Amino acid sequence: MAVIPRSDPPSRIHPQPQPLEQTDHFDRLPDSILLLVLNRIADVKSLGRCRAVSRRFHSLVPQVENVVVRVDCVISDDDNSSLSSIKPPSAASSSFSAVFSLVVGGIVKPLQALGQLLGTTSRSSSLSTSGEIEQGGVTHHSPTQVLRNFDEIRYLRIELPSGELGIDEGVLLKWRAEFGSTLDNCVILGASSVIQPSPMHISQTLEAPDASEDNGSIPESFYTNGGLKLRVVWTISSLIAASARHYLLQPIISEHKTLKSLVLTDSDGQGVLSMNKDQLEELRVKPLLASSASKRTLVPALNMRLWYAPSLVLPDGTVLKGATLVAIRPSESNKDVSDANWVSSAFEEPYETAAKMLVKRRTYCLEMNSF
Numbered sequence: 001m002a003v004i005p006r007s008d009p010p011s012r013i014h015p016q017p018q019p020l021e022q023t024d025h026f027d028r029l030p031d032s033i034l035l036l037v038l039n040r041i042a043d044v045k046s047l048g049r050c051r052a053v054s055r056r057f058h059s060l061v062p063q064v065e066n067v068v069v070r071v072d073c074v075i076s077d078d079d080n081s082s083l084s085s086i087k088p089p090s091a092a093s094s095s096f097s098a099v100f101s102l103v104v105g106g107i108v109k110p111l112q113a114l115g116q117l118l119g120t121t122s123r124s125s126s127l128s129t130s131g132e133i134e135q136g137g138v139t140h141h142s143p144t145q146v147l148r149n150f151d152e153i154r155y156l157r158i159e160l161p162s163g164e165l166g167i168d169e170g171v172l173l174k175w176r177a178e179f180g181s182t183l184d185n186c187v188i189l190g191a192s193s194v195i196q197p198s199p200m201h202i203s204q205t206l207e208a209p210d211a212s213e214d215n216g217s218i219p220e221s222f223y224t225n226g227g228l229k230l231r232v233v234w235t236i237s238s239l240i241a242a243s244a245r246h247y248l249l250q251p252i253i254s255e256h257k258t259l260k261s262l263v264l265t266d267s268d269g270q271g272v273l274s275m276n277k278d279q280l281e282e283l284r285v286k287p288l289l290a291s292s293a294s295k296r297t298l299v300p301a302l303n304m305r306l307w308y309a310p311s312l313v314l315p316d317g318t319v320l321k322g323a324t325l326v327a328i329r330p331s332e333s334n335k336d337v338s339d340a341n342w343v344s345s346a347f348e349e350p351y352e353t354a355a356k357m358l359v360k361r362r363t364y365c366l367e368m369n370s371f
Contacts, residue, residue: 027056034060042068042157044146051149065154065258069143071161144251153256157263163270164241170194172320173234176272176346177242180282182289183299185335186242186328187346189355190234192227197317222308222322231324235304235368238271239328244296245273253283301331304366305338307358314350314357325358331367338363 038060041047044067051061143158167173172191178184222228245264253259253275260277275283289298305327312323329337336342344355 031060035063035065038064039066042066044069048146048149062149062151064150065152067147067150067153067156069146069156069158071143071159144255147252147256150256152258154258154260156252156256156259156261157265160264160266163266163268164244165237165270173238174270174347174351175238175242176274177238177246178274178276178279179242179246179297180275180279181286182297183239183243183246183302183328183330184279184333185337185342186239186326187343187355188234188238188324188326188328189347189351190231190322190324190326191312191320192230192322193320195319195321197319219308219310222310227322230322231306231326234324235326235328239299240296241271242273243299245271246297247288247290247295249273249275250283250288253280257284299371301370302328302368303331303333303337304328304368305343306364306366307361308364309358309361312354312357314353316350318350320354323354323358325355 034057038047038050041050042064047061047064047067051058147153147156165173170193172189172194174190175186175188177186222231249262249264253262259280262275262280264273265271289300290296291298307325309323310321312320314320325343327337327339327343329335338359340356340359343359344352346352347355
């Protein structure tokens with residue numbers, strides 16, 4: 001009798017592989033490591049996308065300490081009421097008043113738009129219940145509203161799409177200011193024109209100080225062709241722009257008690273307002289001197305130091321025509337307004353070198369009343 005061998009079922013000969021468990025490798029990382037990664041990201045839009053990834057990320061993103069807000073656009077505003085009431089000091093001369101009006105007229109709308117951008121309301125824009133600005137059917141989030149999603153911000157940088165001050169092509173104007181409850185200091189660098197280096201020009205161009213520089217008076221070129229008026233405009237407009245930025249940051253500073261550093265700059269590199277931990281704390285405990293009508297922080301009486309060169313040649317061959325450096329501190333400050341180290345370190349290269357070259361020249365003292 002034949003014996004038919006019994007065959008095992010295929011499942012016993014070739015067992016089916018068991019499916020591997022789906023593992024999220026991020027679950028193996030502690031929260032502290034994930035927060036280091038998120039702090040490296042910093043960009044508020046990217047952090048917003050990360051927050052939508054999972055419940056864990058949703059709970060970790062609000063704990064990020066380093067945040068960068070890059071503003072895409074400034075929403076225009078036709079309401080002229082916010083800055084139209086700015087008036088020059090009563091003691092100012094008629095010529096100074098004309099210059100002041102010129103300055104204010106040139107930056108009213110940009111500063112109004114900045115107010116909307118940072119969360120200030122106006123009649124010409126509507127606000128939804130969530131605090132978002134609606135215009136042209138598109139909803140825009142203000143930095144003030146977006147930052148409410150973060151609980152522990154320590155280092156905040158806000159970057160505007162452009163500077164507030166409209167300047168002619170070829171003109172250089174940069175400023176850097178520090179504030180506590182009011183202005184601590186401000187440095188302004190300007191040039192009526194910038195000539196970029198060329199192979200033929202570098203070998204022929206030499207720095208030639210004005211002969212009148214050593215006789216104790218400002219060179220004649222400072223006064224001619226509206227040079228003095230232009231520098232008054234630079235100084236006042238930069239101070240107004242800085243004080244307006246400071247005023248509009250109040251809601252953010254008030255809501256985020258953990259802040260240690262705050263920088264408000266622009267992609268053009270025109271102006272930088274910065275506040276350190278002590279300055280932020282000073283603002284929280286000391287009442288702000290502000291003009292609610294003009295939407296800016298009041299600037300106290302000031303001491304200023306001015307350095308001027310008719311032509312300044314930088315090491316790379318760039319020529320700054322009518323180069324002017326202005327250092328500003330409150331009159332009541334006990335710090336030296338002409339401290340070369342403080343003044344020259346206000347800007348990044350190549351303008352740091354320009355400032356270092358200018359502070360070696362004769363210094364001119366100026367004063368300005370509060371406004």
